[in-house]
Amino acid sequence: MKPQIKSYLIVACLGALMLAGCATGPTSEPAQTSAANRVLEAYDVPDLLAQAAPAVSQSLDKNLPDDVPTAERQRLRDAVYAAYAPDALAADVTQRLREQAKTDGRERALASAADELASPLAQRMISLESATGDDGFAQGFSAFVEQPATDARKRRLRIIDSLSDDMQIVQLQTAFNVTLLEAMIRGRNAVVDSDRQVDEPQIERMLSNTRDGIRGKLDERVPLMLLYVYRDVDDATLQDYADLQSQPDMVWTNQAVEKAIIDALAAAGDQVPTIYNQGA
Known part of the structure; x- marks a missing residue:
């Protein structure tokens, strides 16, 4: 998971279908597209992708030399929004995720993850993660972190450390920012x-x-x-969610989602100079 924590500060869920011949689940192309879309919707990935164009455009506005004409700035802005069109990005991520599942032989893992993310537990936890964008979150969080680090809080933090790793949260957010930074630099290079x-x-x-x-x-x-987002979730429920996210099918899916998002964003970023120059 702006970018916010959201389920995709932001991803998660693999079921252990390790015994040959015992796994079930749809593997047809339409079914895999549906499974991929269900995973991405559960994690609010379309919302994350919609942040790309404004982020790159705003960064360019701040980093272009003052003498770049208004018309050129607008042409570059148009190129950015064309390259990062949200619907096209979402379709690209879906295709990449589906193809990765096919390449890795993990079609059933993807379908399993989609089912897990539709569970009441996952839906509850994901809805809590969306609170990072609410007004007052930062103030409440600041006050929370100033509280003493009790033994109970340290135990919960250990669970959350594992959960964060399985969900690829830090990896995604880091790559998201770095990928958009590179797009900004290359877009700037196209103008100056x-x-x-x-x-x-x-x-x-x-x-x-x-x-x-x-x-x-x-x-x-x-x-x-x-820790703050889940502050009202009891220990048992938090552990259940961590266990859900640590399932092999979920771990694979989270990693595949992170890769699909970043690869799609990188491909879109590569198109910015090309689209800009086509408008010359």
């Missing part, structure tokens, strides 16, 4: 003169530094945010 472009070694340094910085902050912050 060669002597003001960022060269490849510098791009790599910027991406690496940003990746390390974001990852470090999220490693510290995300578990505490989840």
Whole structure:
């Protein structure tokens, strides 16, 4: 999971269908498309994808030289919104997720994950995660983290650390930001003169530094945010959700969803300079 924690600060659910011939579940293309869509909808992935164009566009507005004409800024903005069209992005992520399941032989895992995410437990926990976008969340969270770290709180934090890892939350948020940063830099390069472009070694340094910085902050912050998000959930229910997310089918699905999202965003980012230049 703006980007917020949401189920996709943001992903989760694998069932242990490890015995050959014992797994059941739809494997036809329509059924797999349906399963992929159910997973993405459960995690509010379309909402996450809709954040991409505004994020890249706003970043470009701040980083373009002041002497870039208004018309060129608008042309670049139009290119960004065309490349990151939410419906096209969502369709791309669905296709990538479905194809990954087929390539890995995990079609039934994807269907299992879709069923798990439709369960009352998963739906309840995901709805709590959406509260990160509510007014007053930041203030309440700040007050919460100032409370003493009791033994009970430390036990819950251990559960949440495992849950966060299985859901790929930090990995997704880190890659989301770094991928959009690269798109912004390459979009900027398409507009400015060669002597003001960022060269490849510098791009790599910027991406690496940003990746390390974001990852470090999220490693510290995300578990505490989840601790606050789930503060009214009893220990047994929290453990049940952690167990659900740690199932092999869910672990594979979460990793595949993260990869599908980032690959789709990267492909869209690559299109920004091309679309911009086509409008010249």
